[in-house]
Amino acid sequence: xxxxxxxxxxxxxxxxxxxxxxxxxxxxxxxxxxxxxxxxxxxxxxxxxxxxxxxxxxxxxxxxxxxxxxxxxxxxxxxxxxxxxxxxxxxxxxxxxxxxxxxxxxxxxxxxxxxxxxxxxxxxxxxxxxxxxxxxxxxxxxxxxxxxxxxxxxxxxxxxxxxxxxxxxxxxxxxxxxxxxxxxxxxxxxxxxxxxxxxxxxxxxxxxxxxxxxxxxxxxxxxxxxxxxxxxxxxxxxxxxxxxxxxxxxxxxxxxxxxxxxxxxxxxxxxxxxxxxxxxxxxxxxxxxxxxxxxxxxxxxxxxxxxxxxxxxxxxxxxxxxxxxxxxxxxxxxxxxxxxxxxxxxxxxxxxxxxxxxxxxxxxxxxxxxxxxxxxxxxxxxxxxxxxxxxxxxxxxxxxxxxxxxxxxxxxxxxxxxxxxxxxxxxxxxxxxxxxxxxxxxxxxxxxxxxxxxxxxxxxxxxxxxxxxxxxxxxxxxxxxxxxxxxxxxxxxxxxxxxxxxxxxxxxxxxxxxxxxxxxxxxxxxxxxxxxxxxxxxxxxxxxxxxxxxxxxxxx
Numbered sequence: 001x002x003x004x005x006x007x008x009x010x011x012x013x014x015x016x017x018x019x020x021x022x023x024x025x026x027x028x029x030x031x032x033x034x035x036x037x038x039x040x041x042x043x044x045x046x047x048x049x050x051x052x053x054x055x056x057x058x059x060x061x062x063x064x065x066x067x068x069x070x071x072x073x074x075x076x077x078x079x080x081x082x083x084x085x086x087x088x089x090x091x092x093x094x095x096x097x098x099x100x101x102x103x104x105x106x107x108x109x110x111x112x113x114x115x116x117x118x119x120x121x122x123x124x125x126x127x128x129x130x131x132x133x134x135x136x137x138x139x140x141x142x143x144x145x146x147x148x149x150x151x152x153x154x155x156x157x158x159x160x161x162x163x164x165x166x167x168x169x170x171x172x173x174x175x176x177x178x179x180x181x182x183x184x185x186x187x188x189x190x191x192x193x194x195x196x197x198x199x200x201x202x203x204x205x206x207x208x209x210x211x212x213x214x215x216x217x218x219x220x221x222x223x224x225x226x227x228x229x230x231x232x233x234x235x236x237x238x239x240x241x242x243x244x245x246x247x248x249x250x251x252x253x254x255x256x257x258x259x260x261x262x263x264x265x266x267x268x269x270x271x272x273x274x275x276x277x278x279x280x281x282x283x284x285x286x287x288x289x290x291x292x293x294x295x296x297x298x299x300x301x302x303x304x305x306x307x308x309x310x311x312x313x314x315x316x317x318x319x320x321x322x323x324x325x326x327x328x329x330x331x332x333x334x335x336x337x338x339x340x341x342x343x344x345x346x347x348x349x350x351x352x353x354x355x356x357x358x359x360x361x362x363x364x365x366x367x368x369x370x371x372x373x374x375x376x377x378x379x380x381x382x383x384x385x386x387x388x389x390x391x392x393x394x395x396x397x398x399x400x401x402x403x404x405x406x407x408x409x410x411x412x413x414x415x416x417x418x419x420x421x422x423x424x425x426x427x428x429x430x431x432x433x434x435x436x437x438x439x440x441x442x443x444x445x446x447x448x449x450x451x452x453x454x455x456x457x458x459x460x461x462x463x464x465x466x467x468x469x470x471x472x473x474x475x476x477x478x479x480x481x482x483x484x485x486x487x488x489x490x491x492x493x494x495x496x497x498x499x500x501x502x503x504x505x506x507x508x509x510x511x512x513x514x515x516x517x518x519x520x521x522x523x524x525x526x527x528x529x530x531x532x533x534x535x536x537x538x539x540x541x542x543x544x545x546x547x548x549x550x551x552x553x554x555x556x
Contacts, residue, residue, distance in 0.1 A: 009150055012042055015143035015230055017160055018209040019120055020047035021168040023092075025205040026142040027113055028121035030098075030133060030234075033147035035126065042147065043094070043122075048162045049169070050120065054091040058100035061324045065108050068324075087112045092119045098137070099127030106134035113140050142202035144234035168212040175208040176218045187270035188228055192277060193237030193503055203231040228273040236277060237506040238499070321364040333363035374410045374427050374468040375550070378456045380476035380516070381417040382447040399547040410468065412459060416452030418445035419486040423455065427463065446488065449480035450496035453531075457504050472504070472511030472533060473550050478524030479517070494523070501530035512550050514538045 012031075019026050033039040046053070056064070063069065067085030074081045086093065093109065095101060112118040123141060125133045138144065185203050194200075207227035211219045320337075323329035338361040345356040413425035453474075460470035480493040484500075513528035515537040528535040536549050 008145060008147060009042075011230060012143075012145045012147070013045065014210075014226070015145060016042075016046060016050070017165065017213060018206050018230070019143065020049035020165045021209040021213055022172060022205050023050065023120045024116055026120065026202060026209070028123065028137075028141040028143075030123045030125060030138045030141045030144040031147070032125040032127070032145065033150075038147045038150040039124065046092075047160070047165050049165050050092045052091045053094050053122075054086055054089060055094045055096055056086060058095070058097050058102065058105075059321070060086070060105060061322050062105060062108065063324050065105060087118045090119065093121045094124060095121060095133075095137075096124050098123040098125045098133035099131040101134055101137070103134060103136070106136050110136045110140055139196055139198055142206060143230055164213065167215075168209065171212040171215070171217070172209060174217055175211045177204060177208055178219065181207065181219050181224055184224060184270045184273060185228070188273035188277070189232060191270065191274050192232055192235070193499070193506065194232060194235045195503065196235065199231055199235050203227040206231055224273060225276045229276050232273075232277045238502045316366040318363040319366055320360065320362065322359070322362055323364055327364040330363045330365045334361055337361045337363055372410055372468050374412060374460070374463040374470045376456055376459055376463075376470060376472050376511075377411065377413045377425075378452050378472060378474045378476075379413065379415050380447060380449070380452070381415040382445050395544075395546075399544070414452060414455050414459065416448050416455070419448055419451075419482055421448060421452040421455045423459065427459075427468070446482040447476070447480050448482035448484075448486070448493075449476060449478070450484045450493060450500050451482070451486075452476075453497060453500040453504060454484065457500065457507060457509075460504075460507065460509050470509050471550075472509055472513075472531070473546070474511065474513045474528075474531075474533065475516055475546075476513075476524065477515065477517030478521065478527060480523075497527060498530060501527045504531045508532060512536055514546060514549070 012029075015029055019029060031039065031042065033042075043053070063083060063085075065085055065087050067083055067088065069080055069082060073083075087109065095109075109118070109121060113121065121137065121141065123133045123137055127133070132138070182200075182204060185200050185207075189200050189203070203224075204227070207219045207223040210223045210226050211217070214223075216223075318330040318333035321327055334357070335355075338355065338357055341358075341361075342356060345358075346352070349356065410427040410429050411425070412423065412427045414421055415424045416422075456472060456474070460472065463470045479490075480497045481488060481490050483489055483492040484496040509531070511531070511533040513524055513531065513533045513535050515524045515535065517524070525535045534549075538545065538549075
């Protein structure tokens with residue numbers, strides 16, 4: 001069932017109320033909507049606990065956020081003028097056009113949220129298609145809401161007295177969260193493909209805030225359902241498959257045992273939480289999310305994603321702006337901008353000597369910078385043919401390392417065998433270190449493909465957090481026989497591998513899946529399609545062919 005615009009409005013009102021009850025624990029609200037009556041009305045209904053608001057734009061100076069010397073005021077007054085940082089104010093930050101916020105400013109705000117130095121943030125995201133607010137901030141906002149299609153006639157304020165928020169804040173610390181409720185949220189998140197621990201923490205705090213708002217001292221099933229819908233729906237990456245017909249039917253409950261439980265409202269099966277989340281998702285929501293993220297990643301598959309930098313890279317024409325710790329002053333461009341106006345300014349201020357500068361004269365340097373790329377080799381080191389695969393993987397890694405300095409690439413090697421996977425070679429460009437690490441790589445044992453993919457996804461996520469552009473080179477025959485929990489079994493191992501493959505597909509990581517099996521079975525081709533990587537059958541592994549295929553797939 002698709003969530004109606006009216007339901008989105010009610011969800012937004014409830015999210016704001018919960019945010020007011022636990023502002024430090026819930027982080028903020030990601031509001032995706034164009035400027036208009038719907039968004040203005042939503043902001044106008046903010047609870048008093050979230051006031052006052054401080055509105056900033058995407059080009060806000062770093063000194064304005066953290067404080068420091070006000071350069072313009074200091075030049076005008078002839079003395080050092082210190083500015084108070086916006087992050088230090090007791091006010092809710094409202095970020096207009098959050099989709100255009102730079103990564104440096106987003107990181108500062110995220111750090112302030114982590115350290116509890118600021119009130120919640122409200123991200124006003126006006127992006128369309130592939131534009132979106134920075135992930136580092138949306139991940140720290142418990143709630144995400146879209147007001148598309150909402151009409152003013154559908155906007156009805158919640159009948160919530162400000163004193164109820166205050167009472168709920170006082171009651172929040174005494175609200176009890178049963179252990180089985182935490183377990184239910186974790187299982188529901190896992191089934192929805194949610195890997196961020198913040199989502200589970202947010203859902204737990206939202207459930208407790210909802211219980212406090214409803215004058216309860218214990219979280220019940222209604223609180224869990226509301227928390228899951230508000231927190232998990234915007235983060236879901238996959239929907240659980242229906243139970244296979246040949247699966248054993250669940251054992252009937254022991255009625256005597258069931259009668260002794262505390263009551264029907266103290267817990268909720270995780271399957272019902274998943275269904276509650278699915279009920280408010282549009283039918284095409286997950287497909288649109290996956291396709292959109294893949295399109296965003298496809299735009300920068302070369303030697304690294306291109307981005308505008310103010311520190312280093314290929315010089316670009318200077319632009320008007322305020323110099324600060326992040327933006328460097330272009331002195332010549334500033335003088336050229338100020339020179340034509342000196343005659344008029346001296347007439348207007350005859351008592352001022354020397355060069356007269358105004359705020360509009362300042363020009364800052366701009367550069368085009370390409371992020372380094374991280375190529376992750378995930379190699380199947382199991383079975384009798386492992387030694388041949390490993391030998392060619394080593395050769396391919398060394399070939400890629402030969403061009404690493406020219407292309408700004410880093411490489412890493414993950415080997416999976418037995419019951420687990422390990423990072424044999426951490427991200428590096430050091431050829432000597434790589435050869436030393438690769439020399440003693442063992443082989444043999446089972447095929448824990450799912451664990452290898454999970455570790456690959458985790459390494460790619462860490463690489464992105466450090467500004468790298470990850471790519472994957474998977475080498476396996478696709479015949480998984482070890483499940484994620486380390487137990488043998490082809491069916492469960494295959495299902496676990498598919499789930500992790502869909503997660504990688506949602507992360508939109510480019511790459512190649514090399515089928516090293518003597519005969520292609522189609523299982524790896526299916527996994528490759530789920531991951532969004534290019535499938536290349538390569539029964540006779542060759543380092544040069546691997547390197548060439550990977551280079552072609554990545555567009556370099």
